[in-house]
Amino acid sequence: MTTPNCYRLWIGRPGALKAEIGRLLGFLRDGLPSRKVSLMLAPEETEGYDWIGAGSYADHDAEMPAGGMLAIRTSGTTGAPKTVTRDWSEVLARAGGRGEAADRWLLCYNPARWAGLSVISHVLRTGCRLAVPNGLDSESIVGALPQASHLSLTPSLFRRLVIIGADRLAAASVKQVTFGGEYARQNVLDTAKSLWPAARVTHVYASTELGDICSTSDGLEGIPVGKLRGRFELASDGELLIDNTKTGDYWKERGGRLHFQGRREDVVNVGGAKVHPSIVEAACRSISGITECRAFGIANPLLGQVVALEFTGDAEPQFVRRELAKRLPKVAVPVRADRVHDISLTSANKLARR
């Protein structure tokens, strides 16, 4: 048996994105389908990965997948980083959806992550085009919008793009926008529809471990229960199980739809009461003068943890706390609200949790 060449790709270096994507596409089009090579993709911040190499990696050989396989290193933002391996031909075969040669998908995700690979696999499968920005920062993505007709991005990145360039977004000829990576709340879907009235607005639920789970394009937040019929179960604590696999996500069923509550790792335990930061953030974003926010737990000698908040915008911190007190149970009201200059996103363009 011939040992396949195992390549490691480290993607996302500033200024090198277009060249890196070109080489990645070459592997995905030719190398992996022939099963002569395998790939391990690592996000830019992972240490110890060179740009590219072939052959023996004595210290990592046990991790390397067999020929035709693709290994993705997860970000570890919600737990210990782990490696998920997929057969590329299966990934490609499952990359469905509509597509026309004239479609131009803008790459907004790091292609060393599952979300980025989903966009690329869709492009390869449907024969449409991939628009690659100069970098994955917000300005570069807004700058590349005129080249794109289709977008796939996180709600956090979308909010940021709206803040820095709503006019430029509205001027783009967008036919499809797909939200993923995070839960898309109603105001995000509505904003997208107001920017691009003719566009199809979709939100997907996926995970690195389970791949694409379902998508919805009816303009409403949440997943219609019918989309997951026979596949899902809500545990007594609200955790969603898909095909008997725990997702680590908490959802609530309401009005025939599942509504996201939060991630297991993000829950703030306030004296025994569990608070999902996403609920606090959703309430905060409904306050006038708030452009972005992040809720998180901080240690407290009395209660173990309490909720704190950082936000951007011109609202006064005391005003924000007062408004949140009207909208949230007392236990979820941040004990501290700090106005900050910027709220960072992870390299996967999700809100950075602490």
Add this chain to the structure above:
Amino acid sequence: MQAEEVIAFLKREIEAITLGVRRAEDISDDARIMSDLGLDSLDYAVLMLNGEAFAGVKVDEASVEWRKVASVAELADLLCSSRSKA
């Protein structure tokens, strides 16, 4: 920082937290924060957090004897005896 300064700050904070129901000038140093003034545990957590920020200290959870920090003066003592953040 003097305990008197911290006590005065805590009283002003209690007035703010109770939306003026408890006025700073009417609060005695020995008033018990939860049982006499009606603050709940979350209010107390906010009071302590703001007290830490005012005094520039960080309370060490392991060293707190909770039954000895019931009153305004006792909480002020705890803050004054806690280690500086720096």
